[in-house]
Amino acid sequence: xxxxxxxxxxxxxxxxxxxxxxxxxxxxxxxxxxxxxxxxxxxxxxxxxxxxxxxxxxxxxxxxxxxxxxxxxxxxxxxxxxxxxxxxxxxxxxxxxxxxxxxxxxxxxxxxxxxxxxxxxxxxxxxxxxxxxxxxxxxx
Amino acid sequence: xxxxxxxxxxxxxxxxxxxxxxxxxxxxxxxxxxxxxxxxxxxxxxxxxxxxxxxxxxxxxxxxxxxxxxxxxxxxxxxxxxxxxxxxxxxxxxxxxxxxxxxxxxxxxxxxxxxxxxxxxxxxxxxxxxxxxxxxxxxxxxxxxxxxxxxxxxxxxxxxxxxxxxxxxxxxxxxxxxxxxxxxxxxxxxxxxxxxxxxxxxxxxxxxxxxxxxxxxxxxxxxxxxxxxxxxxxxxxxxxxxxxxxxxxxxxxxxxxxxxxxxxxxxxxxxxxxxxxxxxxxxxxxxxxxxxxxxxxxxxxxxxxxxxxxxxxxxxxxxxxxxxxxxxxxxxxxxxxxxxxxxxxxxxxxxxxxxxxxxxxxxxxxxxxxxxxxxxxxxxxxxxxxxxxxxxxxxxxxxxxxxxxxxxxxxxxxxxxxxxxxxxxxxxxxxxxxxxxxxxxxxxxxxxxxxxxxxxxxxxxxxxxxxxxxxxxxxxxxxxxxxxxxxxxxxxxxxxxxxxxxxxxxxxxxxxxxxxxxxxxxxxxxx
Numbered sequence: 116x117x118x119x120x121x122x123x124x125x126x127x128x129x130x131x132x133x134x135x136x137x138x139x140x141x142x143x144x145x146x147x148x149x150x151x152x153x154x155x156x157x158x159x160x161x162x163x164x165x166x167x168x169x170x171x172x173x174x175x176x177x178x179x180x181x182x183x184x185x186x187x188x189x190x191x192x193x194x195x196x197x198x199x200x201x202x203x204x205x206x207x208x209x210x211x212x213x214x215x216x217x218x219x220x221x222x223x224x225x226x227x228x229x230x231x232x233x234x235x236x237x238x239x240x241x242x243x244x245x246x247x248x249x250x251x252x253x254x255x
Numbered sequence: 256x257x258x259x260x261x262x263x264x265x266x267x268x269x270x271x272x273x274x275x276x277x278x279x280x281x282x283x284x285x286x287x288x289x290x291x292x293x294x295x296x297x298x299x300x301x302x303x304x305x306x307x308x309x310x311x312x313x314x315x316x317x318x319x320x321x322x323x324x325x326x327x328x329x330x331x332x333x334x335x336x337x338x339x340x341x342x343x344x345x346x347x348x349x350x351x352x353x354x355x356x357x358x359x360x361x362x363x364x365x366x367x368x369x370x371x372x373x374x375x376x377x378x379x380x381x382x383x384x385x386x387x388x389x390x391x392x393x394x395x396x397x398x399x400x401x402x403x404x405x406x407x408x409x410x411x412x413x414x415x416x417x418x419x420x421x422x423x424x425x426x427x428x429x430x431x432x433x434x435x436x437x438x439x440x441x442x443x444x445x446x447x448x449x450x451x452x453x454x455x456x457x458x459x460x461x462x463x464x465x466x467x468x469x470x471x472x473x474x475x476x477x478x479x480x481x482x483x484x485x486x487x488x489x490x491x492x493x494x495x496x497x498x499x500x501x502x503x504x505x506x507x508x509x510x511x512x513x514x515x516x517x518x519x520x521x522x523x524x525x526x527x528x529x530x531x532x533x534x535x536x537x538x539x540x541x542x543x544x545x546x547x548x549x550x551x552x553x554x555x556x557x558x559x560x561x562x563x564x565x566x567x568x569x570x571x572x573x574x575x576x577x578x579x580x581x582x583x584x585x586x587x588x589x590x591x592x593x594x595x596x597x598x599x600x601x602x603x604x605x606x607x608x609x610x611x612x613x614x615x616x617x618x619x620x621x622x623x624x625x626x627x628x629x630x631x632x633x634x635x636x637x638x639x640x641x642x643x644x645x646x647x648x649x650x651x652x653x654x655x656x657x658x659x660x661x662x663x664x665x666x667x668x669x670x671x672x673x674x675x676x677x678x679x680x681x682x683x684x685x686x687x688x689x690x691x692x693x694x695x696x697x698x699x700x701x702x703x704x705x706x707x708x709x710x711x712x713x714x715x716x717x718x719x720x721x722x723x724x725x726x727x728x729x730x731x732x733x734x735x736x737x738x739x740x741x742x743x744x745x746x747x748x749x750x751x752x753x754x755x756x757x758x759x760x761x762x763x764x765x766x767x768x769x770x771x772x773x774x775x776x777x778x779x780x781x782x
Contacts, residue, residue: 147766153779154769162776170349178510181342185506188335188488189499196487202472206331206487210551213338214544220345221540225533228353233530236777243779 149246153239162235169227177220184209263594267602271448272425275609278440279433293639294361295524296435298782302531304443306538309522311442313340313513313539314449314546315391315611316398319604321666322547323580324573326554327566330475330485332492333554335502336666337547339509344543346514348536354688354775356523356532360782363520363680367687369774370767371695379702383679384517386706387672389653391516392612394668396422396657399608401574401665402601416658422609423654429609431643438610439525445610450546452603456577456596457549459584460556471552475559485558497736505670508741512673515680529778553577560584572664578604612653660726663718670739671713678705678744682752688775690756692763697756704751705744712740 153159188195188206195206291297300308318340325333359365364380396419403418429437464471476485484490492502513519523532557566557576560583569575578600582588585596660668683701686693712735713719719726721733737743756763774780 147770150770150773151766153773153777159773159777163772166776174346174349177342177345181338181506181510184338185335185503189492189502192487192489192493196483201469202476202486203469204486207472210331210334210338213342214548217341217345217540218544221348221537224348225537228530228533239773239777240779240781243773243777247780 146247146250149243149250153243153246158235159239162232162239165231165235169224169231173220173224177216180216181213184213263598264601267598268605271602271606272609274444275429275441275606278444279429279437282433282437282440290361290639292436293434293642294521296439298525298527300439300525302526302534303538304439305522305526305531305535306542307446308439308442308525309519309535309539310542310546311446311449311610312518312522313543314446314607315669316395316604316608316665318547318550318666319449319453319607320398320401320574320577321394321664321669322550323554323557324566324570324576325491325664325666326551327557327561327576328563328573329491330479330481330555330558331488332490332502333666334551335488335492335506336509336670337551339506340513341540341544341547343510343513344536344540346511347519348533348540350685350688351514351520352523352532352536353529355520355684356526356529357775357778357781358688358771359524361521361524363515363517363684366771367683367698370687370693370764370771371698375695375699376702379699380680380683383675383702383706385649386710387515387676387680388517388649389656390672390675391518391669392649392653393656393660394665394672395608395612396653397660397663397668398574398665399605400657401570401572402578402604402608404570419657420654422605422612423650423657425609427647427650430646434639435521435525441610445606446542448603449607450542452600453546453549453553456556456581456584456600457552460552460560460580463556463560463584468552471555471559475555478562479558480563500742501737501739504674504737504739504742507745508670508674508677508739511677511681511741511745513676515676515684516673517676517680529781553580556580572667574665612650663726667738671718674713674739674741674744675706675709677741678709678748679703680705681745682748686749686752686756687771691765691768692756693752693768694756694759694761694763696759696761697752697754700755701748701752704755705748708747709740709744712737712744716740 187209195204195209197205199205199208318336322333322336322340325336327333355363355366358369362380363384364377367376367380399422400419429441433441460471461468464474472486476482479485481490488502492498492505523535526532526535554576557580561576561579566573566576566579569579578597581600582593582597585593587593679702682705683698686701687698715733715735716738717725717733717736718738719733720728721731722728725733
């Protein structure tokens with residue numbers, strides 16, 4: 116089940132494997148500078164922009180679709196009561212549509228994160244942890 | 256109800272209690288007494304297990320009893336709860352779950368405290384989390400009370416009072432002895448039971464109407480006495496603009512509240528990584544979505560088969576619609592099938608209440624308050640001891656309030672808890688994750704700026720005084736027209752956060768922001 120999961124492989128290794136003596140002696144940076152440095156790196160900015168490019172539009176879409184649904188239910192009950200097929204009216208279709216879009220967006224997000232973000236984020240994680248470990252004098 | 260119902264339901268419920276106690280004992284066999292173990296269950300649950308546990312935490316009595324009851328009484332307007340409760344999970348999945356897992360240890364305050372001065376932030380968030388938890392607990396207690404009243408046929412308030420007290424006492428035992436690991440397993444068992452029960456009832460409703468959903472809706476509309484209007488919005492929240500604004504307010508609170516619920520946030524720490532947290536949420540969305548679709552069928556089924564008058568006659572707020580539906584589906588009050596099905600449903604509802612209560616009580620608020628108030632060099636073990644005592648305290652307060660609020664609909668009560676969570680916890684969480692210039696003063700103001708208006712507006716609303724259905728019908732200090740404060744208090748929370756930030760003399764720490772951003776997106780340094 117976890118065979119395709121880079122996080123799981125990674126968890127088993129990497130912790131405390133670097134010996135304290137391996138740390139370079141030349142002026143270790145402060146931990147806070149490590150995070151600033153990583154934040155400025157191209158690799159991190161790529162991960163961040165991939166995350167934002169998906170999440171920002173997706174949040175805008177589902178929130179406005181939901182608010183539109185709630186406002187329509189209060190401000191335009193006539194429209195919502197219009198029959199579609201048999202006893203099913205516009206309101207019922209819109210409500211079930213909310214369920215459908217939620218499932219679809221969940222699937223799309225999970226897929227996007229798995230394919231576009233996970234591997235890069237994991238590499239950054241180890242790099243960052245290596246850097247901070249050096250700053251703490253090898254005490255991980 | 257006859258004695259058969261009572262005996263069987265009590266028997267089934269005792270079996271569930273025995274199972275949960277066994278789980279608690281078995282799990283706490285090899286307990287280490289560390290905070291990691293008590294709050295996060297050792298962080299080694301799989302995404303599927305955690306997904307079931309999240310679903311178990313979320314599918315409370317409010318959903319099972321409350322939503323179906325509202326649909327049975329008011330038709331389409333009850334559906335808003337189902338939709339809002341589910342769509343809210345997209346906020347959790349997109350903006351909160353992974354980032355919170357990466358940055359924190361046990362609670363929401365851990366995330367914010369990474370960037371800010373620790374003490375004021377922890378005290379503020381601890382206070383708001385306790386408030387949300389108590390409100391949420393009250394809803395569960397009211398659900399338990401309604402069920403007992405139905406089971407015992409209103410045989411005296413003393414019995415009802417004692418049941419609520421017993422439910423409270425039982426969950427305190429679970430939480431204080433078993434910690435997060437036992438609570439998680441109880442949630443998993445409960446959500447399997449609840450989903451199974453709901454699935455069976457839904458199937459029976461659909462079989463009754465020969466799989467014809469259209470026929471089900473038509474019968475429900477006809478039986479309700481409202482005709483077509485039963486299937487369209489407006490029965491409960493139609494009419495004047497106050498009621499319509501109330502509907503929008505509730506809608507906002509539902510969709511934004513989930514991401515601020517302390518007991519849901521602490522669930523993400525029971526899995527090892529952010530990726531596992533994401534996968535648990537995907538599991539949870541699947542389970543919760545399926546469950547809410549079924550509650551819609553059950554609600555309209557109860558309207559069509561039991562009828563709104565019978566539902567209202569049993570409990571004015573509709574909390575007992577589903578058990579009554581089960582009785583009817585099994586073959587009626589005098590048949591064996593009816594008795595068994597009713598008992599099963601009542602036992603499942605009890606189990607639901609018990610499990611959710613346990614989950615909330617454990618919402619690790621003690622961690623925040625203790626960490627900021629403790630003396631230096633306190634043992635970690637003593638923090639767990641304090642958490643156990645805190646669980647008892649929260650339980651007692653919730654029992655007392657639950658006895659007071661017994662005539663309110665549980666879904667409605669949960670709506671209030673969501674409004675407070677969305678006003679007090681969500682603004683501070685989103686700002687500290689995504690806003691570079693956010694400061695400590697902004698964080699503290701965001702919490703109190705959402706919490707205080709939300710609570711004050713509830714106190715001044717028609718829920719508490721000034722109308723026949725309120726908690727204190729005799730007095731009138733109602734100055735705020737809406738029942739749900741979300742529409743006003745959620746924007747106030749964000750506004751207070753912004754105001755506190757721009758007025759503070761503190762220069763925002765760029766390095767701390769970099770740390771939060773890098774850690775939240777990559778998982779560097781996560782525990």
